[in-house]
Amino acid sequence: MTDNNYAITAEDISKIYRIGIKDVVQDSFGKVLIDLVKSPVKNYKKYRSLYKFDDIGDKQNTDDDLEDVIWALRGVSFEVKEGEVIGIIGKNGAGKSTLLKILSKITDPTTGKVVFKGRISSLLEVGTGFHPELTGRENIYLNGTILGMSKKEVDQKVDQIIEFSGVEKFIDTPVKRYSSGMGVRLAFSVAAHLEPEILIIDEVLAVGDAQFQKKCLGKMDNVAKEGRTVIFVSHNMSAINQLCSRVLLLENGRITLDGPPEKVISHYLMDGKGTSSCWNLPLDEANNDDVCIDQVSILSPKNGMTTTLQYDEEFSIDISYKIGAEIEDLVIMCRISDTYGNTVFTSWDTDAKGKDLHIRRPGRYKSKCQIVGNILKPGTYLVSVAAFVSKRKIYDSHENILSLDIAPIGYPLNPERQGVIAPILDWDVSAQNE
Numbered sequence: 001m002t003d004n005n006y007a008i009t010a011e012d013i014s015k016i017y018r019i020g021i022k023d024v025v026q027d028s029f030g031k032v033l034i035d036l037v038k039s040p041v042k043n044y045k046k047y048r049s050l051y052k053f054d055d056i057g058d059k060q061n062t063d064d065d066l067e068d069v070i071w072a073l074r075g076v077s078f079e080v081k082e083g084e085v086i087g088i089i090g091k092n093g094a095g096k097s098t099l100l101k102i103l104s105k106i107t108d109p110t111t112g113k114v115v116f117k118g119r120i121s122s123l124l125e126v127g128t129g130f131h132p133e134l135t136g137r138e139n140i141y142l143n144g145t146i147l148g149m150s151k152k153e154v155d156q157k158v159d160q161i162i163e164f165s166g167v168e169k170f171i172d173t174p175v176k177r178y179s180s181g182m183g184v185r186l187a188f189s190v191a192a193h194l195e196p197e198i199l200i201i202d203e204v205l206a207v208g209d210a211q212f213q214k215k216c217l218g219k220m221d222n223v224a225k226e227g228r229t230v231i232f233v234s235h236n237m238s239a240i241n242q243l244c245s246r247v248l249l250l251e252n253g254r255i256t257l258d259g260p261p262e263k264v265i266s267h268y269l270m271d272g273k274g275t276s277s278c279w280n281l282p283l284d285e286a287n288n289d290d291v292c293i294d295q296v297s298i299l300s301p302k303n304g305m306t307t308t309l310q311y312d313e314e315f316s317i318d319i320s321y322k323i324g325a326e327i328e329d330l331v332i333m334c335r336i337s338d339t340y341g342n343t344v345f346t347s348w349d350t351d352a353k354g355k356d357l358h359i360r361r362p363g364r365y366k367s368k369c370q371i372v373g374n375i376l377k378p379g380t381y382l383v384s385v386a387a388f389v390s391k392r393k394i395y396d397s398h399e400n401i402l403s404l405d406i407a408p409i410g411y412p413l414n415p416e417r418q419g420v421i422a423p424i425l426d427w428d429v430s431a432q433n434e
Helices: 029-049 057-061 096-103 136-146 151-165 180-193 210-225 237-243 261-270
Strands: 006-018 069-081 085-089 111-116 120-123 198-201 229-233 246-251 254-259 278-280 291-300 308-310 315-323 330-338 343-348 363-371 379-389 393-407
Touching (some): 006 229, 069 096, 069 111, 085 096, 085 261, 096 229, 136 151, 151 180, 180 210, 210 229, 237 261, 246 261, 261 393
Parallel strands (some): 085 229, 085 246, 120 198, 308 393
Antiparallel strands (some): 246 254, 278 291, 291 315, 330 343, 379 393
């Protein structure tokens, strides 16, 4: 299976963890004594079970699960070519971080193996590999040594690392005094500049500010163009689409889709959305007493509830919710995004004219977002909603709960026109005689 052109070859990787099970409480003094006598053997078996999985047997290749076992990864196989930029996406708990820890050699797989070609640098958590008592400069040399580089090699890069990180003023200060943002700046800068053949990056860029995130994405793009291999995990679908030539979708510890970014991202964001024009909060999720959004629907004045609209057709997003306690400055937000994860626009119900929404008292409400025609290009879009008080608290949030299609029939503009939206605007054209 291995090949000289592959930087990483993963073969049938599985990772199993033992989870806690509540002990049985005995209901008699005699049974308690028996448990006490058996406890040394029982405790040994518990300890051994943390790293031995003999009781699983043939279940490794089935979907049957034991009560006290969780499969973080299950039969994962893939290959990454040298110079390829791979994105890994999936919901929380899908196994992304576990996979990266195995690829970074932080933890070993329970079964399977990974073959690498080249030096690996990874950035999985803020300050990973940093010693808090050492200064930023000393940690640069420490990380370089861990990566197998000589002092001379680090000397050649240290000035670039410090300049890129933007923490020059504090570079000779112990890292324990850094903020989380400063730590991630320096950690990313070290990982990106020490020129490993394989660079593995988790969703740590979310810690930095917007300007630094943009700077990091540019650096990663340059790293990819230099022919180095990059593994990138992120919930930022726009960044994944921009940087990666291929994307893996992880679901419940398995790779369920492997392909071009557009195809995989669209499948991931559209998963379970179907064609319903109305979303209702599942009964088992109604646990927010302050603000609870329980219904969202797409309505057309001509056709009522719908999921398909003409390009010039007006429609609305109706958001129904209940408030359990008086709240000041509450905002109900509606966001429309495309199937690549790009935000087309967001709108707040506090934009409503002539409405005093400073205080909302307990009761049921409906906020309706009116959307004019001639804005959205033909294609599929996703609807997200949220209830929050700006810069203070998010009360309720639901991502990508509905999808809507703008039909191409009768669309008057050139479909090759670039842009997320395509409004038909008024122009004035006149000849200017010399």
